[in-house]
Amino acid sequence: MHSDEGAIIRSCIEGNSEIYAILVDRYKEMIYNIAYRMVGDLEAANDIAQESFISAYSALKDFKGTAKFSSWLCSIALNKCRDHLKRLKPYVALDEIADTVPCSYGMNPEGELLRKQLADRIQEALNALPDEYREAIILKHMEGLDYKEMEALLNVRADTLKVRTHRARDMMKKLLGQWCAHD
Amino acid sequence: MTECTDIFHKALDGEASSEELRELLSVVNSDQHLKKEFDALTDTANMLEKCERVPVPASFTTNVMGRLPRNTAPGKTFWNFLFGQRVLRWNMATAFAVALFTVIVGSVIQIQNKQFAVTPASYTENANQVTFKLYAPNAKEVAVAGDFNKWSVNGSTMSRQTNGMWTVQVPLKPGTYNYMFVVDGKVWIPDPNADVYQDDGFGGKNSMVRVSNL
Numbered sequence: 255m256h257s258d259e260g261a262i263i264r265s266c267i268e269g270n271s272e273i274y275a276i277l278v279d280r281y282k283e284m285i286y287n288i289a290y291r292m293v294g295d296l297e298a299a300n301d302i303a304q305e306s307f308i309s310a311y312s313a314l315k316d317f318k319g320t321a322k323f324s325s326w327l328c329s330i331a332l333n334k335c336r337d338h339l340k341r342l343k344p345y346v347a348l349d350e351i352a353d354t355v356p357c358s359y360g361m362n363p364e365g366e367l368l369r370k371q372l373a374d375r376i377q378e379a380l381n382a383l384p385d386e387y388r389e390a391i392i393l394k395h396m397e398g399l400d401y402k403e404m405e406a407l408l409n410v411r412a413d414t415l416k417v418r419t420h421r422a423r424d425m426m427k428k429l430l431g432q433w434c435a436h437d
Numbered sequence: 438m439t440e441c442t443d444i445f446h447k448a449l450d451g452e453a454s455s456e457e458l459r460e461l462l463s464v465v466n467s468d469q470h471l472k473k474e475f476d477a478l479t480d481t482a483n484m485l486e487k488c489e490r491v492p493v494p495a496s497f498t499t500n501v502m503g504r505l506p507r508n509t510a511p512g513k514t515f516w517n518f519l520f521g522q523r524v525l526r527w528n529m530a531t532a533f534a535v536a537l538f539t540v541i542v543g544s545v546i547q548i549q550n551k552q553f554a555v556t557p558a559s560y561t562e563n564a565n566q567v568t569f570k571l572y573a574p575n576a577k578e579v580a581v582a583g584d585f586n587k588w589s590v591n592g593s594t595m596s597r598q599t600n601g602m603w604t605v606q607v608p609l610k611p612g613t614y615n616y617m618f619v620v621d622g623k624v625w626i627p628d629p630n631a632d633v634y635q636d637d638g639f640g641g642k643n644s645m646v647r648v649s650n651l
Contacts (some may be wrong), residue, residue, distance in 0.1 A: 259640070260641040260643070264588050265590065268588050272502070276623055278497070286497070303497070304497070372484070395482055395485035420443075423446065427477050427480075
């Protein structure tokens with residue numbers, strides 16, 4: 255947690271709402287990306303990320319500071335993602351994800367296009383994972399959290415999160431392996 | 438195979454011991470199939486870690502700030518209830534009633550103000566002038582925010598001196614106050630010369646000043 259966050263939060267609680275922009279600027283990239291990776295839709299991710307910041311602001315009085323503000327914010331965002339997914343639940347079957355994209359993207363003139371295609375494929379593969387596996391692998395590999403941080407954030411035991419991450423990695427390997435041929 | 442896969446994952450999590458890593462190396466070097474499996478898992482993790490971040494829309498912060506619930510500060514809701522603008526349909530009878538009500542309320546407020554008003558004079562009575570100082574030659578503006586001004590960044594703006602020092606005098610009654618400096622409206626820093634620091638309960642530290650009776 256940044257050393258200034260206690261004072262910023264207290265100032266917000268006192269009614270100086272304009273100062274909350276510092277926290278929004280600081281964490282919008284993380285929250286927006288987590289939301290996008292979880293729901294796979296930019297517009298929905300934008301709504302979820304905005305709603306997360308607004309909900310966090312409304313609940314600042316309840317934030318006790320026992321966890322990092324970023325973790326608390328992240329757990330709010332993940333809850334909103336789960337609610338969103340429950341409402342939609344369009345399951346992407348594993349065999350719907352096909353085509354072939356070589357792994358050596360970015361090393362040739364078509365690199366940009368291939369990188370975009372690969373990013374799309376990764377998102378499709380993430381969409382195909384069960385929600386619990388998806389959030390574990392996003393936090394572990396895309397946000398770079400360790401298992402202890404994930405445990406605090408998700409309120410799930412680190413051992414369980416390891417199993418979920420391992421299974422998610424295996425599933426992602428199979429899904430991406432369909433178009434990412436190994437040399 | 439399952440045992441190997443477990444070690445693969447441990448290695449990818451950075452949790453494999455050196456002995457397990459040695460075992461892993463010897464296994465993958467002697468078995469092409471396992472090597473492929475391990476390479477595929479490593480590639481998967483790498484692809485996820487290097488996957489491009491999605492850029493946040495430029496208007497994101499503005500949109501969030503525009504949608505925040507307003508006037509959550511204690512007292513502000515009541516103030517708006519009394520003085521917030523409203524569109525009213527009216528007739529003459531309503532106008533007379535409102536006028537009468539206004540006169541009565543006005544009188545009551547006047548009487549209450551005389552009885553309970555807290556004037557600057559009474560606030561500064563028994564107060565000591567406490568000088569806050571911060572050396573910040575590159576700052577464009579500096580303020581001090583603390584218990585005494587409800588942590589407002591605009592409450593106690595400091596003046597720049599010629600030597601890069603910023604100062605402000607704040608009248609404070611005897612007591613103990615937490616505070617921090619706010620540089621350029623964004624950066625919150627504790628006073629490097631504070632007598633005491635106190636854990637702010639959020640993982641940071643506030644500066645603390647004690648104002649005595651003398």
